[in-house]
Amino acid sequence: MLRLLAAYLVLGVTAGWAADGDAVAGGQYATGPWAVETRYLCDGDHTATDCNELDLHVGTAGGLPAYLTVDLVTTGGCAGAPTVTVRGLTAPLGAPSVYADLTTAGTSSVRVDPIRHRHIDGVVVGGAGCTDLEAVVRLFYRRVR
Amino acid sequence: MTLRHLLSLALLVLALVFPAPTGWALEGDPVSAYASGEWSVVEYLQCDGQAPVLNASCREIDWNAHNTAAGTINAHPGLPEYVVFDIRADTCDTLKVVGRMQGLSTSGGTAHTLLATMQSGSTVTSFTWTPITHRFTRFNVTTAGTLAGSCTDFEVVARAFYRRVR
Numbered sequence: 256m257l258r259l260l261a262a263y264l265v266l267g268v269t270a271g272w273a274a275d276g277d278a279v280a281g282g283q284y285a286t287g288p289w290a291v292e293t294r295y296l297c298d299g300d301h302t303a304t305d306c307n308e309l310d311l312h313v314g315t316a317g318g319l320p321a322y323l324t325v326d327l328v329t330t331g332g333c334a335g336a337p338t339v340t341v342r343g344l345t346a347p348l349g350a351p352s353v354y355a356d357l358t359t360a361g362t363s364s365v366r367v368d369p370i371r372h373r374h375i376d377g378v379v380v381g382g383a384g385c386t387d388l389e390a391v392v393r394l395f396y397r398r399v400r
Numbered sequence: 401m402t403l404r405h406l407l408s409l410a411l412l413v414l415a416l417v418f419p420a421p422t423g424w425a426l427e428g429d430p431v432s433a434y435a436s437g438e439w440s441v442v443e444y445l446q447c448d449g450q451a452p453v454l455n456a457s458c459r460e461i462d463w464n465a466h467n468t469a470a471g472t473i474n475a476h477p478g479l480p481e482y483v484v485f486d487i488r489a490d491t492c493d494t495l496k497v498v499g500r501m502q503g504l505s506t507s508g509g510t511a512h513t514l515l516a517t518m519q520s521g522s523t524v525t526s527f528t529w530t531p532i533t534h535r536f537t538r539f540n541v542t543t544a545g546t547l548a549g550s551c552t553d554f555e556v557v558a559r560a561f562y563r564r565v566r
Contacts, residue, residue, distance in 0.1 A: 311436070312434065317437050318436035318439075319436040319437035319438060319439045320437055320438065343526065345443070350486070350489065352486060352523075352526035353522075369481075369482055370561070371484045371559075372484070372486075396438060
């Protein structure tokens with residue numbers, strides 16, 4: 256029990272950890288013609304799970320953006336080279352449209368311009384061993400100045 | 401009672417037993433609408449039906465006429481900023497439907513190919529039409545899939561994006 260308490264105090268509360276869909280700290284800013292909102296499309300080990308669906312209409316502060324980009328940022332601990340297939344969906348769990356297959360060694364970023372679907376998700380293939388797989392989505396909103 | 405009366409009576413009975421599916425959406429109908437962020441989005445059915453027929457087209461959408469329903473959520477000033485077409489359903493089990501998106505400047509006029517190949521379950525399931533090039537669009541079937549009655553639902557949706565004034 257004491258060990259658990261010590262681990263808790265050292266590592267901090269897990270409630271503070273980011274998860275799929277969460278805002279990225281420091282990822283919200285306005286510059287030039289754009290207001291930018293950054294969220295995790297994937298954040299976690301994802302050894303056997305896909306990245307949660309993100310509803311851009313209700314799951315983000317700004318609603319549907321003008322366009323978005325998704326970057327595969329980190330594949331920490333992965334035994335191989337995982338692929339994250341970024342997809343758009345018109346409805347939750349609906350028929351997906353493939354945007355791109357992201358890998359760190361190949362194409363690691365995709366831009367969806369203009370916005371095409373209300374929902375996006377990521378399908379992870381080859382995530383064995385991953386301890387930290389991160390893909391971030393950056394939403395670009397036109398600023399009213 | 402004449403044969404004509406009997407036929408009328410039979411039709412009446414059929415209508416009472418099998419009422420008209422008034423709640424069902426048809427091609428050209430709006431099926432979803434919401435405003436979010438920069439956009440006001442209205443989704444229409446470009447295609448909706450059973451086994452698509454080779455070389456036939458789903459009903460045209462007139463993007464001008466679809467913006468004039470004053471007082472409704474479909475009321476927007478003119479053509480949309482852009483449109484995204486998706487094959488949302490294709491229940492043909494052995495051979496998927498293949499088609500092309502076409503644009504027309506007049507109803508029933510010369511059709512111009514906007515995208516040559518659309519097919520479900522592939523990277524060409526979706527097509528973003530930007531900027532707008534024609535007033536009318538239609539989906540033309542180039543491979544009809546399984547025609548022997550196994551296609552129970554084939555849907556192409558067209559999502560029109562209108563920029564919001566905030």
